[in-house]
Amino acid sequence: MITIKEIAKQxxxxxxxxxxxxxxxxxxxxxxxxxxxxxxxxxxxxVPNISARNLAQNESKIIGLALKARADKYENLIMDPFVSxxxxxxxxxxxxxxxxxxxxxxxxxxxxxRHVSTWNVDGLILFGMLNDDGIRVSERYKKPIVxxxxxxxxxxxxxxNIGLDDAKGTYDIVNYLITQGHKKIAFISxxxxxxxxxxxxxxxxxxxxxxxxxxxxxxxxxxxxxxEIESSLxxxxxxxxxxxxxxxVSDLYAVTLIAxxxxxxxxxxxxxxxxxxxxxxxxxxxxxxxTTVHQDVKAKGVMxxxxxxxxxxxxxxxxxxxxxxxxxxxxxxxxxx
Amino acid sequence: MITIKEIAKQxxxxxxxxxxxxxxxxxxxxxxxxxxxxxxxxxxxxVPNISARNLAQNESKIIGLALKARADKYENLIMDPFVSxxxxxxxxxxxxxxxxxxxxxxxxxxxxxRHVSTWNVDGLILFGMLNDDGIRVSERYKKPIVxxxxxxxxxxxxxxNIGLDDAKGTYDIVNYLITQGHKKIAFISxxxxxxxxxxxxxxxxxxxxxxxxxxxxxxxxxxxxxxEIESSLxxxxxxxxxxxxxxxVSDLYAVTLIAxxxxxxxxxxxxxxxxxxxxxxxxxxxxxxxTTVHQDVKAKGVMxxxxxxxxxxxxxxxxxxxxxxxxxxxxxxxxxx
DNA sequence: GCGTACAACTTATGCGCAAAAGGAACCGCC
DNA sequence: GGCGGTTCCTTTTGCGCATAAGTTGTACGC
Numbered sequence: 001m002i003t004i005k006e007i008a009k010q011x012x013x014x015x016x017x018x019x020x021x022x023x024x025x026x027x028x029x030x031x032x033x034x035x036x037x038x039x040x041x042x043x044x045x046x047v048p049n050i051s052a053r054n055l056a057q058n059e060s061k062i063i064g065l066a067l068k069a070r071a072d073k074y075e076n077l078i079m080d081p082f083v084s085x086x087x088x089x090x091x092x093x094x095x096x097x098x099x100x101x102x103x104x105x106x107x108x109x110x111x112x113x114r115h116v117s118t119w120n121v122d123g124l125i126l127f128g129m130l131n132d133d134g135i136r137v138s139e140r141y142k143k144p145i146v147x148x149x150x151x152x153x154x155x156x157x158x159x160x161n162i163g164l165d166d167a168k169g170t171y172d173i174v175n176y177l178i179t180q181g182h183k184k185i186a187f188i189s190x191x192x193x194x195x196x197x198x199x200x201x202x203x204x205x206x207x208x209x210x211x212x213x214x215x216x217x218x219x220x221x222x223x224x225x226x227x228e229i230e231s232s233l234x235x236x237x238x239x240x241x242x243x244x245x246x247x248x249v250s251d252l253y254a255v256t257l258i259a260x261x262x263x264x265x266x267x268x269x270x271x272x273x274x275x276x277x278x279x280x281x282x283x284x285x286x287x288x289x290x291t292t293v294h295q296d297v298k299a300k301g302v303m304x305x306x307x308x309x310x311x312x313x314x315x316x317x318x319x320x321x322x323x324x325x326x327x328x329x330x331x332x333x334x335x336x337x
Numbered sequence: 338m339i340t341i342k343e344i345a346k347q348x349x350x351x352x353x354x355x356x357x358x359x360x361x362x363x364x365x366x367x368x369x370x371x372x373x374x375x376x377x378x379x380x381x382x383x384v385p386n387i388s389a390r391n392l393a394q395n396e397s398k399i400i401g402l403a404l405k406a407r408a409d410k411y412e413n414l415i416m417d418p419f420v421s422x423x424x425x426x427x428x429x430x431x432x433x434x435x436x437x438x439x440x441x442x443x444x445x446x447x448x449x450x451r452h453v454s455t456w457n458v459d460g461l462i463l464f465g466m467l468n469d470d471g472i473r474v475s476e477r478y479k480k481p482i483v484x485x486x487x488x489x490x491x492x493x494x495x496x497x498n499i500g501l502d503d504a505k506g507t508y509d510i511v512n513y514l515i516t517q518g519h520k521k522i523a524f525i526s527x528x529x530x531x532x533x534x535x536x537x538x539x540x541x542x543x544x545x546x547x548x549x550x551x552x553x554x555x556x557x558x559x560x561x562x563x564x565e566i567e568s569s570l571x572x573x574x575x576x577x578x579x580x581x582x583x584x585x586v587s588d589l590y591a592v593t594l595i596a597x598x599x600x601x602x603x604x605x606x607x608x609x610x611x612x613x614x615x616x617x618x619x620x621x622x623x624x625x626x627x628t629t630v631h632q633d634v635k636a637k638g639v640m641x642x643x644x645x646x647x648x649x650x651x652x653x654x655x656x657x658x659x660x661x662x663x664x665x666x667x668x669x670x671x672x673x674x
Numbered sequence: 675g676c677g678t679a680c681a682a683c684t685t686a687t688g689c690g691c692a693a694a695a696g697g698a699a700c701c702g703c704c
Numbered sequence: 705g706g707c708g709g710t711t712c713c714t715t716t717t718g719c720g721c722a723t724a725a726g727t728t729g730t731a732c733g734c
Contacts, residue, residue, distance in 0.1 A: 001454060003690055014714045019692060030712065047454040051391035052690035055719045060388065084421040091442050100456070103440045105428050117338060117384040119437070255622045262624045282622065285592045287599045340720055351684045356722060367682060389720035392689045 002044050011040055022048070054120060063094050063308060064121040066104045066112045068128035081280045082250075082297055083127075086148070089301020090125060097309050109134035113141055123308045126150070128193070130159075144311035146304045151194020160311070162304045162321050166195055169293040169325035170202030173275050174247055176291075176327060178210045181336040182245040182273060185212075188220045188236065188257065189249040196249050199277065203247060217242075222253055233260040240272060244336060251276040251283040251292055258286070258332070269334035279328050288331035295325050339381050348377055359385070391457065400431050400645060401458040403441045403449045405465035418617045419587075419634055420464075423485070426638020427462060434646050446471035450478055460645045463487070465530070467496075481648035483641045488531020497648070499641045499658050503532055506630040506662035507539030510612050511584055513628075513664060515547045518673040519582040519610060522549075525557045525573065525594065526586040533586050536614065540584060554579075559590055570597040577609060581673060588613035588620040588629055595623070595669070606671035616665050625668035632662050 004022075008015040013033070020028045021037040029037075054060045067083060087103070094101050102119065106112055109129055116124055123144040130138070130150045135158060138145055145159040177185055187203050189196040204214045220239055223232040237260055240246060248254035254276030258268045268274050268288060276283055276292040283290030300323060307317050341359075345352040350370070357365045358374040366374075377383075391397045404420060424440070431438050439456065443449055446466055453461055460481040467475070467487045472495060475482055482496040514522055524540050526533040541551045557576055560569040574597055577583060585591040591613030595605045605611050605625060613620055613629040620627030637660060644654050 001457070004692095005690070015691080016693080016715085017713065020713095023692085028712070033712080047451055049392070049457060049690050050455050051388040051397065051457060052719090053692075054388035055386070055392055055689090055721090056691045056693080058719070081418060081421070084418070084424075087421075087424070087440070088442065091440060095442075100452070101440050103424070103428060103438050105425065105432075114384055115437070118387050120338075120386060120388060259622050259624050259626075282619070285596050285619065286623070287596050289596075341722095342720070352721080353685085353723075354683065357683095360722085365682070370682080386720050389689090390722080392691090392719090393721045393723080395689070 001049065002046055003049070004046075007037075007040060007044070007046065011036065013037075022046075058120070060120045060122050061099050062102050062119055062121045063090075063099050063305070064102050064104060064112070064116050064119070064124045065090050066106065066116075066124065066126050066129055068105075068107050081282065082252075082278065085280070085297040086127065086301040089298035090305045091301075093302045093305035093309070097305075099309070109137045113137050116141060116143075123312055125304050125308060126159075144308055146308045146311070148300060148304050149193075149195050151198060156319055160307055160317050160319055160321065162300055162307065162323070163195070164295055164325050165322045166198035166325075167202035167205065169277065169295070170199040170247065171206045172325070172327045173277070173291070173293050174203050174206035175210070176329070177245045177247070177273065177275065177333060178206065178212070180245075180273070180333055182333075183210075183212055184243045184245070185218065186220050186240060186243040186246045187218055187249075188222050188246055188253055190222050190224050190253075191219075199247075199249055220246075222257075224253075229256075233257065237261060237264055237266065240266075243272065245273040245333070246275070248274065248276045251278040251280050251290060254290055254292065254332075255282045255286055258290075269332050273333040275333060283330075291330045291332045292328050293325050294328045296323065299323055338386065339383055340386070341383075344374075344377060344381070344383065348373060350374075359383075395457070397457045397459050398436050399439050399456055399458045400427075400436050400642070401439050401441055401449070401453050401456070401461045402427050403443065403461065403463050403466055405442075405444050418619065419589075419615060422617070422634040423464065423638040426635035426640075427642045428638075430639045430642035430646070434642075436646070446474050450474050453478060453480075460649055462641050462645060463496075481645055483645045483648070485637060485641050486530075486532050488535060493656055497644055497654050497656055497658065499637055499644065499660070500532070501632055501662050502659045503535035503662075504539035504542065506614065506632070507536040507584065508543045509662070509664050510614070510628070510630050511540050511543035512547070513666070514582045514584070514610065514612065514670060515543065515549070517582075517610070517670055520547075520549055521580045521582070522555065523557050523577060523580040523583045524555055524586075525559050525583055525590055527559050527561050527590075528556075536586055557583075559594075561590075566593075570594065574598060574601055574603065577603075580609065582610040582670070583612070585611065585613045588615040588617050588627060591627055591629065591669075592619045592623055595627075606669050610670040612670060620667075628667045628669045629665050630662050631665045633660065636660055 004015045004018050008018045017029055017033060018037055021034050050061065065087065091101050102121065104112055104115055112129065121143065125146050125148065127148045130147055130152055132152065132154055135154050139158065147159050147161045149163050150161050174185060187200060207214045220236050222236060223229065246257065248257060254274050258274050261268055261272065266272060276290050279292045279294035283292050303321060303323060307321065310317050341352045341355050345355045354366055354370060355374055358371050387398065402424065428438050439458065441449055441452055449466065458480065462483050462485065464485045467484055467489055469489065469491055472491050476495065484496050484498045486500050487498050511522060524537060544551045557573050559573060560566065573594065583594065585594060591611050595611055598605055598609065603609060613627050616629045616631035620629050640658060640660060644658065647654050
């Protein structure tokens with residue numbers, strides 16, 4: 001790889017002049033010299049050594065995307081179309097802004113932070129990483145952090161969060177179930193995070209607004225680990241005999257549940273109505289097509305990245321950004337009376 | 338961030354001594370000094386500045402993973418679970434070996450290569466990137482490259498490829514269709530790459546071994562672009578009236594097709610049998626569950642990464658590595674006579 | 675008691691780049 | 705004709721690290 005030094009030598013000028021042309025510092029170099037350098041740069045296809053540039057400027061042009069690895073969660077979280085869409089949104093936005101993306105999958109916040117210091121990453125996007133311990137570690141790291149779907153009150157004090165109005169999205173679809181005559185509605189979640197709790201609040205509110213009492217038995221916990229999922233589904237299918245409809249916190253769970261129900265001869269939506277949350281390809285391609293709450297996951301990635309880029313430019317951003325959701329009515333809900 | 342220089346100053350010794358301890362250069366530093374430095378390093382949580390290290394050593398510890406962006410392909414290729422599994426496999430392997438992963442999504446090989454030079458990336462994994470033009474560009478880049486699912490003869494001369502025995506996998510499942518009494522079998526593909534051609538060869542061989550003649554009309558082209566997919570499926574469903582079974586080059590296409598068929602009142606497998614290739618969650622969760630050819634995509638990523646790591650260590654690797662496939666019989670094929 | 679060998683250090687250099695500081699030539703101006 | 709201000713350069717410095725080369729002290733063999 002050719003260096004600035006070598007170019008300067010061949011053109012018989014100083015490295016600073018070459019560097020100035022590269023950085024378009026007009027007024028510091030004559031038009032003639034500028035053209036000479038530019039032509040040469042093109043001829044040799046000069047590419048800067050970013051490590052050297054980083055070292056000199058103390059910035060890296062890297063944005064880290066850290067995903068919490070949940071190997072225990074339904075085989076592998078990364079298999080969820082959710083994650084790929086997110087990555088796509090982040091990568092595109094970052095690249096268009098001249099940054100690079102370093103992807104990191106781990107469940108250890110400290111490990112991520114070491115990695116981030118090592119590379120002097122300019123900013124960080126965290127998905128599903130931030131527990132209270134993680135916050136303490138991240139605090140020491142003085143660069144901008146944007147979180148996705150983090151509901152920790154502690155976390156919000158320190159970092160911007162990109163999320164949804166999860167409660168409203170859930171309220172809307174549960175309310176829809178109620179307008180279709182359903183009163184006995186179950187809530188399925190793995191109970192692991194703030195997103196699910198927000199959705200549970202929306203669920204409860206929709207019930208209480210309709211004068212339906214929420215009981216603990218409405219809440220059905222799914223255990224998504226590969227070695228537990230079967231027995232978990234067995235249990236859930238049994239309990240669902242007391243319900244006419246189910247809200248699942250994700251399309252993945254909804255589609256998984258429908259498969260389990262059908263395997264037991266229980267038809268959706270004829271015997272029970274099932275709705276999800278996310279609106280990804282899983283529910284779209286399913287037959288009957290899944291009634292669900294739409295969220296634009298790619299937009300979440302784009303928003304996270306562009307918010308971070310704003311912070312990098314020194315602009316202020318709100319602590320909390322909520323993207324819209326909307327109800328998608330398809331074929332997994334039956335009107336009853 | 339604390340530097341070696343600062344540490345050396347505080348401990349009243351030279352930077353070289355600190356550096357030697359960091360790199361475990363035993364025999365160059367006394368046990369006493371060693372312990373003193375190690376304790377201090379732990380105390381201040383020293384993290385090296387990788388840009389500086391890269392600059393000094395002329396290596397980056399970065400492995401680039403470049404994915405061909407096909408925004409035109411079924412909305413966004415990255416949505417396919419295939420891609421997320423692949424990323425997961427690569428990331429895990431690389432991280433365990435002390436490397437970092439830079440993810441790059443683009444359709445322009447030259448752009449990728451500029452990026453790669455800029456970062457002085459140690460090695461590169463390419464998925465779906467390598468046309469003949471790409472090969473020319475990559476040639477100039479003297480670092481190891483491992484390709485995934487690249488069938489270009491030209492490409493194989495230069496770079497290791499990780500793939501499957503696509504022809505055999507296809508042969509097996511088409512042969513299974515034949516044993517179930519099917520003779521009129523369609524082949525659905527978007528006809529875009531070498532993988533599909535290899536599968537077509539397996540398809541043809543299975544037919545001819547059974548004494549069935551392959552005609553051009555067996556080949557049905559799917560156009561996956563969002564604005565064409567509907568009309569494309571309409572066309573395919575019409576043509577499928579002449580067939581009793583279909584082989585699709587991916588589970589994604591198979592599941593998409595089944596949804597289209599059901600929307601038109603054509604039942605799978607009662608009216609027509611459908612099989613796919615990949616065995617991802619899409620087919621697994623589908624009901625009826627999809628009969629398909631299993632491939633381990635994560636293993637593909639792991640193999641690509643570990644092969645690249647071998648090359649980085651200077652070990653020889655074969656030009657072509659083929660991972661096994663196997664038939665997964667589920668519920669989308671009906672026995673006829 | 676001198677050369678050799680080795681352990682345990684330190685000093686000095688350079689990786690490629692950016693930018694601060696320094697200089698030379700020229701202009702206009704009172 | 706000396707002075708400030710431009711324009712267009714070059715020289716120098718340093719980012720943090722790894723390492724080649726140099727230094728000191730000591731033990732050992734003969």
